[in-house]
Amino acid sequence: MDGNNRKNITRGSLVDVVQKPDQRTGNLTRGRVKDILTKSPFHPHGIKVRLESGIVGRVKTILQKAP
Incomplete structure (x- = not known):
């Protein structure tokens, strides 16, 4: 599921995000939405979003929705 729609993302969801410095390379960071x-x-x-680790990035893929 893509991360372009806010309604698809909830706190606690497992997502892949791209950070600002990685936009050109496309490196993704995995974490849970805080x-x-x-x-x-x-x-x-x-x-x-801000991940629980404190990393800020744009959601590219939603891997698992929060329960």
Whole structure:
């Protein structure tokens, strides 16, 4: 599932994000969502989130929704 729609992302979801410095390389970082930072319901480059590790990035893939 892609991370362009805010309604698909919930706190605790396991996601792959791309950080700002990795946008050109496309390196992904995996983690659980702590906070959803994007307020709009849709963003073409992915919804911006903060992971539990403190990393901020845009969601590229939702691997597992939170229970």
